[in-house]
Amino acid sequence: MSTVADGAAADVDTDTAAGTSTPDTAATNPTESRNRLLSFDSVSMVFRDGTHALDNVSFDVHEGEFVTIVGPSGCGKSTILKIASGLLKHTDGSYELADGNLGYVFQDATLLPWRTVLANVELFDELRKGDKAARRATAMRTIETVGLKGFEKHHPRRLSGGMRMRVSLARSLTLDPRVFLFDEPFGALDEITRQNLNEEVGRLFRERRFGGLFITHSIPEAVFMSTKVLVMSSRPGRIVATYDVPFEYPRTSELRYEPEFARLSGEISADLAQWH
Numbered sequence: 001m002s003t004v005a006d007g008a009a010a011d012v013d014t015d016t017a018a019g020t021s022t023p024d025t026a027a028t029n030p031t032e033s034r035n036r037l038l039s040f041d042s043v044s045m046v047f048r049d050g051t052h053a054l055d056n057v058s059f060d061v062h063e064g065e066f067v068t069i070v071g072p073s074g075c076g077k078s079t080i081l082k083i084a085s086g087l088l089k090h091t092d093g094s095y096e097l098a099d100g101n102l103g104y105v106f107q108d109a110t111l112l113p114w115r116t117v118l119a120n121v122e123l124f125d126e127l128r129k130g131d132k133a134a135r136r137a138t139a140m141r142t143i144e145t146v147g148l149k150g151f152e153k154h155h156p157r158r159l160s161g162g163m164r165m166r167v168s169l170a171r172s173l174t175l176d177p178r179v180f181l182f183d184e185p186f187g188a189l190d191e192i193t194r195q196n197l198n199e200e201v202g203r204l205f206r207e208r209r210f211g212g213l214f215i216t217h218s219i220p221e222a223v224f225m226s227t228k229v230l231v232m233s234s235r236p237g238r239i240v241a242t243y244d245v246p247f248e249y250p251r252t253s254e255l256r257y258e259p260e261f262a263r264l265s266g267e268i269s270a271d272l273a274q275w276h
Contacts, residue, residue, distance in 0.1 A: 043093035055236035066212035071232030100178035
């Protein structure tokens with residue numbers, strides 16, 4: 001298993017959405033027929049200083065499933081991602097991760113400022129000492145996939161926050177991860193760039209069929225991106241509500257103005273307020 005760390009930051013410039021797809025209804029089908037990629041079973045976490053971060057957390061992420069967790073600040077959302085990635089060891093319960101590469105997108109940018117877009121995207125394959133020609137071809141392909149063709153020679157300082165995020169995504173995609181972890185990657189971006197990247201990650205999810213686990217404080221973002229939304233209580237964090245999201249893919253910005261979208265967002269918001 002390979003662990004990938006990426007991130008996002010705000011800057012200046014423009015952002016370009018890329019790609020379209022035919023409707024995909026797989027997200028609304030039963031998960032039993034798909035491979036289980038990630039599983040938490042009664043997981044609890046108590047840190048050495050006595051902080052009880054998580055209490056009896058159970059959920060699964062299947063292939064082709066995009067699960068988003070919302071909850072109050074400090075409820076243990078990021079702790080779940082760190083356990084999922086192997087960065088932390090839980091204190092009770094069991095956790096399983098399927099074999100394969102793991103993508104991890106952090107809140108903060110992790111691009112190397114002295115490397116170009118192309119060199120940053122090649123980094124993980126380079127660290128694995130892959131064939132140089134194959135590495136270059138994979139990097140060029142993923143750069144085009146995230147809509148950054150023509151920016152290969154640019155350095156991070158010349159890119160907007162949204163474009164840096166695309167570089168981070170491209171860098172993770174070179175490893176073809178089976179599971180993608182996202183720790184509030186769009187929180188520092190302006191609203192329009194954030195919405196564009198919501199659609200971009202949705203497109204990549206449809207194309208790659210990875211299992212996604214996404215953390216956000218934005219309920220509309222959670223509903224827009226996900227096949228399932230989990231609501232957590234305040235610390236110690238517990239899963240207190242689960243919502244299946246019924247909307248088909250691809251999803252466009254117009255979905256945010258639909259009555260059913262507003263109704264579901266309102267229900268999740270009410271649950272979150274109750275357990276804050």
